[in-house]
Amino acid sequence: xxxxIANDRLExxxxxxxxxxxxxPARVTRGQPIAELLSDFAAKHGQTATVAGRxxxxxxxxxxxxxxxxxxTGSLQVGFQRDSMPAFWPNRRLVExxxxxxxxxKLGTTQKGEPTLWAEExxxxxxxxxxxxxxxxxxxxxxxxxxMRYVDLFANPEVRQSFALRSRIxxxxxxxxDSLDYLEVETPILQPIFGGASARPFVTHxxxxxxxxxxxxxxxxxxxxxxxGGMERVYExxxxxxxxxxxTRHNPExxxxxxxxxxxxxxxIMARVEGLxxxxxxxxxxxxxxxxxxxxxxxxxPPFQKARYLDLFAQQNPGVDWFDHPSCLxxxxxxxxxxxxxxxxKLANDVFEATVEDTLQGPIFVxxxxxxxxxxxxxxxxxxxxxxxxxLFVAGMELGxxxxxxxxxxxxxxxxxxxxxxxxxxxxxxxxxxxxxxxEFGMPPAGGLGIGIDRLCMLLTGSTSIRxxxxxxxxxxxxxxxxxxxx
RNA sequence: GGGGGCGUAGCUCAGCCGGUAGAGCAGCGGCCUUUUAAGCCGUAGGUCGCAGGUUCGAUCCCUGCCGCCCUCACCA
Numbered sequence: 001x002x003x004x005i006a007n008d009r010l011e012x013x014x015x016x017x018x019x020x021x022x023x024x025p026a027r028v029t030r031g032q033p034i035a036e037l038l039s040d041f042a043a044k045h046g047q048t049a050t051v052a053g054r055x056x057x058x059x060x061x062x063x064x065x066x067x068x069x070x071x072x073t074g075s076l077q078v079g080f081q082r083d084s085m086p087a088f089w090p091n092r093r094l095v096e097x098x099x100x101x102x103x104x105x106k107l108g109t110t111q112k113g114e115p116t117l118w119a120e121e122x123x124x125x126x127x128x129x130x131x132x133x134x135x136x137x138x139x140x141x142x143x144x145x146x147x148m149r150y151v152d153l154f155a156n157p158e159v160r161q162s163f164a165l166r167s168r169i170x171x172x173x174x175x176x177x178d179s180l181d182y183l184e185v186e187t188p189i190l191q192p193i194f195g196g197a198s199a200r201p202f203v204t205h206x207x208x209x210x211x212x213x214x215x216x217x218x219x220x221x222x223x224x225x226x227x228x229g230g231m232e233r234v235y236e237x238x239x240x241x242x243x244x245x246x247x248t249r250h251n252p253e254x255x256x257x258x259x260x261x262x263x264x265x266x267x268x269i270m271a272r273v274e275g276l277x278x279x280x281x282x283x284x285x286x287x288x289x290x291x292x293x294x295x296x297x298x299x300x301x302p303p304f305q306k307a308r309y310l311d312l313f314a315q316q317n318p319g320v321d322w323f324d325h326p327s328c329l330x331x332x333x334x335x336x337x338x339x340x341x342x343x344x345x346k347l348a349n350d351v352f353e354a355t356v357e358d359t360l361q362g363p364i365f366v367x368x369x370x371x372x373x374x375x376x377x378x379x380x381x382x383x384x385x386x387x388x389x390x391x392l393f394v395a396g397m398e399l400g401x402x403x404x405x406x407x408x409x410x411x412x413x414x415x416x417x418x419x420x421x422x423x424x425x426x427x428x429x430x431x432x433x434x435x436x437x438x439x440e441f442g443m444p445p446a447g448g449l450g451i452g453i454d455r456l457c458m459l460l461t462g463s464t465s466i467r468x469x470x471x472x473x474x475x476x477x478x479x480x481x482x483x484x485x486x487x
Numbered sequence: 488g489g490g491g492g493c494g495u496a497g498c499u500c501a502g503c504c505g506g507u508a509g510a511g512c513a514g515c516g517g518c519c520u521u522u523u524a525a526g527c528c529g530u531a532g533g534u535c536g537c538a539g540g541u542u543c544g545a546u547c548c549c550u551g552c553c554g555c556c557c558u559c560a561c562c563a
Contacts, residue, residue: 007514008514008515009514056523057512057513057523057524059521059522059523059525059526060519060522060525061519061520061521061522061525061526062518062519062520063519063520064519064520064521064522065520065522066521066522066523066525067523068523077522077523079520079521079522081520082520083520096513096514097513098513110521110522110523111521111522112521112522112523114521114522114523116521130497131497131498131513131514132497132498132513133497133498133499133512133513134497134498134499134500134511134512134513135498135499135512135513135524136499136511136512136524137498137499137500137512138498138499139498139499140498140499140500141494141498141499141555142555142556143494143554143555143556144498144555146555147555155498197563198562198563199562199563200562242562244561244562245488245560245561245562247558247561247562248556248557248558249562250561250562338560338561345563346563349563350563352563353563369563372563373563374563375563391563398563401563426562426563465556475554475555476553476554476555
């Protein structure tokens with residue numbers, strides 16, 4: 001357990017104990033937030049104050065030492081003078097950089113005007129047995145930053161800021177839906193039948209019921225049951241799980257916002273999305289709607305562009321008919337896409353993704369998706385081949401997906417049966433009959449929305465990798481180095 | 488899964504044409520009461536990711552493996 005712990009720090013720990021000091025006391029004098037102390041600092045000159053936090057590197061002048069103490073709100077210099085703290089002085093070296101401390105003293109300044117707490121009493125709050133990363137560069141190694149996020153967070157202040165911003169984004173998303181009289185709800189993560197998206201699920205098992213369960217790939221079908229139940233406006237922000245590849249835009253567990261609103265259609269939901277972005281620009285970006293992402297600028301202030309799915313398809317694939325398999329097949333081959341064993345509608349959409357998605361700098365609403373790739377969306381009245389559905393793209397990245405919800409139980413059952421007939425790893429092996437039953441009781445016309453919160457955070461924080469907005473991204477388990485092979 | 492890159496001290500990084508390892512920070516000892524990437528003097532710290540191979544000799548070249556990063560595929 002002590003493997004890798006610096007010996008000199010263990011020695012100091014022992015020395016502290018020998019001197020009768022607990023290196024891990026249950027409580028110390030709590031500090032005042034440093035940011036508060038720093039505001040109108042001049043007026044506080046001479047006052048007694050306590051700060052508690054992590055000690056930075058010590059600058060030692062013999063009979064005088066300086067160091068900064070950082071808490072969640074900021075950092076403040078502390079000065080230690082031999083002549084004003086004779087009791088502490090002989091043990092001063094037992095408290096060192098990266099230790100957690102509580103320090104009481106008088107507020108003042110140095111000759112250069114730096115706000116400083118002149119220490120009178122120092123209490124070790126918790127001994128750090130490991131040194132801090134390099135003071136100037138912080139922790140740079142990506143692997144260690146993800147594996148040891150706790151170090152990344154205290155060593156790299158901008159990481160803390162990024163996650164504080166994420167917290168603010170989620171809070172404001174809630175505030176927006178709350179203001180529209182939506183109810184925040186929680187629906188099952190453990191589901192006997194997975195649905196609401198197309199993705200491979202994680203499989204688990206409940207012992208007492210001896211039942212196979214899936215971690216949800218989407219909350220959709222449960223939220224729409226609530227619409228049937230008359231809740232009318234609901235949203236959920238929660239983790240979903242997809243057993244698929246990992247990339248800069250994909251983590252196996254990620255946070256999804258889904259909202260459903262009775263009596264709304266997909267046009268209304270488009271307005272909701274624009275309203276949400278207007279709210280976020282105002283409350284998170286302080287009115288400045290321009291964000292930098294992957295070296296480009298994006299203006300997130302609504303209104304957003306709109307384009308029909310099939311029009312975009314036709315622009316990038318002249319002469320190709322989305323609904324005509326041979327022509328899509330030829331185009332797919334020309335693009336070098338994988339074509340073996342791919343369902344026709346899937347292939348057509350692959351052509352769309354290969355040729356159109358990268359051009360969608362946006363923000364742009366792509367709307368009216370073909371029904372074959374939209375099993376839960378309502379058909380257009382004047383063209384049953386397409387649905388009332390849109391996706392929001394920014395920087396070639398899919399941020400959201402919305403549609404007028406299919407509420408015809410007979411159509412829904414047929415589409416489910418179609419899916420089951422062509423079952424693959426990404427579709428459930430059975431029809432969700434209970435969901436169909438719910439629709440049979442009558443679901444009002446409704447508009448639904450899904451937004452990937454992590455991707456939204458990437459955009460608003462300028463992060464190029466989803467791992468920079470997920471506190472603990474999934475990494476391969478680090479195995480102990482295997483012993484040399486026996487012969 | 489394919490392609491590319493990386494892995495050297497606790498941290499940040501050098502390391503030439505193959506000749507057996509370096510700096511800064513952190514640590515330890517010393518000097519210093521106004522520094523804030525403090526400074527100066529000294530000192531200690533290494534399974535060069537792991538395992539093989541080539542070679543008189545491998546951190547360096549080759550092969551395999553492990554991990555991470557980028558990218559493509561996958562992900563409606």
